[in-house]
Amino acid sequence: MVTTPIDSTRAAGIACESDTIATVPLADERSFAYWQQDIPAAYWQLSADELTARIGAARRTLGTRAIVLGHHYQREDVIAFADERGDSFKLARWAADHPQSEYIVFCGVHFMAEAADILSAPKQKVILPNMAAGCSMSDMADPDDVYNAWTELDELGLADDIVPITYINSAAALKAFVGAHGGAVCTSSNARSVLAWAFTRKKRVFFFPDQHLGRNTGAALGVPLDEMVLWGWARPYGSMGGQTLEALARSRILLWAGHCSVHQRFTPGQVADARRRYPDAIVVVHPECRLETVQAADLSGSTEFIARTVAEAPAGATIAVGTEINLVSRLAKEHPDKRVFCLDPVVCPCSTMYRVHPAYLAWTLESLVEGRVVNRISVPEDVARDARLALDRMLAIP
Ligand code: 13P
Ligand code: SF4
Secondary structure (H helix, E strand, O other): OOEEEOHHHOEOOOEEEOOOOOOEEOOOOOOEEOEEEOOOHHHHHOOHHHHHHHHHHHHHHHHHHEEEEEEOOOOHHHHOOOOEEEOHHHHHHHHHHOOOOOEEEEEOOHHHHHHHHHHOOOOOEEEOOOOOOOOHHHHOOOHHHHHHHHHHHHHOOOHHHEEEEEEOOOOHHHHHHHHHOOOEEEOOOOHHHHHHHHHHHOOEEEEEOEHHHHHHHHHHOOOOHHHEEEEOOOOOOOOHHHOOHHHHHHOOEEEEOEOOOOHHHOOHHHHHHHHHHOOOOEEEEOOOOOHHHHHHOOEEOOHHHHHHHHHHOOOOOEEEEEOOHHHHHHHHHHOOOOEEEEOOOOOOOOOOHHHOOHHHHHHHHHHHHOOOOOOEEEOOHHHHHHHHHHHHHHHHOO
């Protein structure tokens, strides 16, 4: 069997249950690396039309036994097959609310499929068409680094005052850590309510892994910038994340130093440029963008919010969007009566989302037709139990 290691998409706490996928234990015995085997070469020789026909035929054969979920960043030739499209929150909620179909084929990235597995019924099987589809931001918060940071804060006498909150873009093991320490998951669509909830419980929040979503949300809640401090996870143990004890003690939010390389590209200069070209433009960006960019925009919100903003804008409106290019291009195509364009003149694709190619979708679906479950994402129950706590707390917050 030929296998390919997927270094950049390691996610702790996950076992991949499949007869065709190899998994490799890491230092933490609950951790595994994802591997994607080469799929049969014949799939790569199929034309786009042939792939479409094969995927359609497999779906008809599977009927209601399989449901296909698609995140908004999926490429056109994949999202076309999604029964449900949405942002991370909508798709996680969907998985929690629909215990019927036997297979949930998740066209998205690891952390989304893991959340679906944790929230779906035990008899359901969640499948990720390409195991190489991870999230580089999620990989920036290695659970071992988080445990070390927490131990350090505990030694400094600060941990008792902290509620840990993790963005859904994180490994299941990190969600489990947060759940076990009284915290919750949040998404880009509910970060504000989740942080407000956390502040009713304790004085301080430790926010993983996206510093920008954490800072933007803190700013929206009125937390002063000098009370939001960055925890540099790459620093050696004992260096207090690069902070002083005074700064940590004064802080309301500790921000893990993670980011999304797609969204960090958007700048206030691009917003100014869009306004110069189209003075009436509505500028809407994702909250993974830097604070200065979000503040320069008119609106910020999740991918679902962005899609709704474009849909609800009046005919003739100009909307400049700061998010991943597959979604922006689709919105432009779906709303020909409006001018919709990406803030960044150089396209901004999420390269890991793009790894879900129709050939992988055809392979996974046809394998199911043949009675073989490939690329199953199965979070071990000891991890899932605590991660579910953190996800359920999020779902319970209005
Ligand atoms: P949404 O939850 O807004 O869809 O965002 C997910 C994501 O990964 C954005 O980069
Ligand atoms: Fe992760 Fe950024 Fe891709 Fe979203 S756009 S999945 S945060 S790398």
